[in-house]
Amino acid sequence: KLSSEAALLMAEMLKIFVQEAAIRSQKQAESEDCDKVDIEHFEKILPQLLLDF
Numbered sequence: 422k423l424s425s426e427a428a429l430l431m432a433e434m435l436k437i438f439v440q441e442a443a444i445r446s447q448k449q450a451e452s453e454d455c456d457k458v459d460i461e462h463f464e465k466i467l468p469q470l471l472l473d474f
Contacts, residue, residue, distance in 0.1 A: 434474075435458075438470075438474055441470060441473075441474075442463065442466065442467075442470055444471075445463045445466040445470060446458045446463045446466055447462075448466075449462040449463075449464045449465050449466050
C-alpha cells in the first residue's frame with residue numbers, strides 16, 4: 422500500500438522526468454537542425470535520461 426505522501430512524491434518525480442525528457446528531446450532536435458521533435462529524438466536521449474534518474 423502506498424501512502425499519500427509517497428504518491429505525491431512519485432507524481433512530482435514523474436512530472437520532472439517528463440519535463441526533462443521534453444527539454445532534452447528539444448535540444449536533440451535543435452542539434453540536428455530540425456524544426457520539430459520526433460520520437461527519434463526522444464529515443465536518442467532516453468538511455469542517458471534513464472541513467473540520470
